[in-house]
Amino acid sequence: MKDFRKYWGWVVLAVLVLGWMTLSFGPVTLLLLSGASAFYCFFNVPLVCGAEVRNGLSCRNNCYGALMGCHLRQHRWQKFKMLFWRAQWGRLRRELFQRTNTVLATLGGVLAVTSGVAATLQPLFGGGW
Template structure:
């Protein structure tokens, strides 16, 4: 995608925020918007790779905070770190290494938190 098409997830994220602030959307819509936003931030937002390299962090473009660049070794490096407890410190450093990656990581975390809250909403009286 070129131009503004790369940033479609930010519009979905803004709709999610508006939905929570106004409480006009139901839990199903909030859950769907949360899932779409989480997918965008973790697997589609344009950021730098940041994978561990020989000399420093990789500066190639990548898609998503959890994905690497076009290099095969970097492609799944961050995603695999989630499942290895010994690598969580390095994962945190890579997810919050600069402003764009930090915004993508925080957006993804907020979207997942929103999804959990939307799925728990019927238990606290809001209903589906």
């Protein structure tokens, strides 16, 4: 049960994908599943920190979320702040795509955000269930 609490977001993401494939959920349900899945991928999935430290190396402490850092204060919001500085986007891309599990969390988050936007716009353009 303890492992399920760590990885609950992957189940939510799988249900979200299944809901889009079968068209069995309404837009509100898809939006809620998308929000929960994006929150999990960006702020709650267990990963390695990966923040840049001295000598060009990356931090190997455990962290939660693709956009969050480890327990060190300097690393905590380092990746999240990079979203708002255009000059740092290349470095953020390198940090978000450096390990397989980080890539999966990033792609899951992007998929969830895209799904949320599609679920929001779908009723506006005449589609619906």
